Amino acid sequence: MSDAGWIQRRCGKVAPDRRDSVPPPSAIPNPSSPRRPPRPGFTPAGRWSSFIYAARGLRMLIRTQPNARLHAAAALLVTIAGLALGVDAAGWCRLAASVAAVWAAEAFNTAFELLCDVVHPDYHPMVRDAKDAAAGAVLAVSLGAAAVGAFTLGPPLWLWLTGPENAG
Numbered sequence: 001m002s003d004a005g006w007i008q009r010r011c012g013k014v015a016p017d018r019r020d021s022v023p024p025p026s027a028i029p030n031p032s033s034p035r036r037p038p039r040p041g042f043t044p045a046g047r048w049s050s051f052i053y054a055a056r057g058l059r060m061l062i063r064t065q066p067n068a069r070l071h072a073a074a075a076l077l078v079t080i081a082g083l084a085l086g087v088d089a090a091g092w093c094r095l096a097a098s099v100a101a102v103w104a105a106e107a108f109n110t111a112f113e114l115l116c117d118v119v120h121p122d123y124h125p126m127v128r129d130a131k132d133a134a135a136g137a138v139l140a141v142s143l144g145a146a147a148v149g150a151f152t153l154g155p156p157l158w159l160w161l162t163g164p165e166n167a168g
Contacts (some may be wrong), residue, residue, distance in 0.1 A: 061107055067138070068106050075099045078149055085156040094152050098145035105141040109134045 061068045078095055087095065112134045120127045 057107070061110055065106065065110055068103075068110070071102050071106055071142075075103075078153070081153050081157070085153060085160060087152060087156065091152045094148050098148040101141050102138070102145045105138045109138045 062072060078099065082092060082095055113131050116127050116131055
């Protein structure tokens with residue numbers, strides 16, 4: 001059974017049979033040939049290497065994903081606006097949680113798209129739909145974050161624009 005046949009059956013092109021419930025050996029990663037050097041156990045050095053890999057992932061996200069750069073610019077603008085408008089602690093909590101949620105959604109979307117491209121490099125409508133659903137999740141989180149930003153930054157911004165005499 002070829003790798004391509006297994007992938008086609010798993011993606012719904014061909015009805016699966018019992019033999020396809022387990023991927024072929026060539027589809028299972030070989031633990032003896034890691035892509036990275038082996039990590040130390042639960043030690044300070046091991047925790048430090050986890051942070052290094054995570055920082056590498058964030059750098060890759062910003063370098064390769066135009067939407068991540070848009071999110072970075074939006075986060076910077078929100079931070080500047082929050083500082084300029086004197087947002088209270090509760091407002092900062094809402095803004096920080098929203099920014100973190102957008103970044104997490106974008107990172108998961110990017111990871112999912114990269115994995116889809118590795119698993120099925122050719123065009124497939126189900127892969128397209130899966131990628132679109134992941135992008136839709138980022139859009140939903142971004143719209144929610146925009147609403148939080150409007151409710152948190154809107155009143156002090158309105159007060160600043162119209163002057164304190166209209167505080168009403």
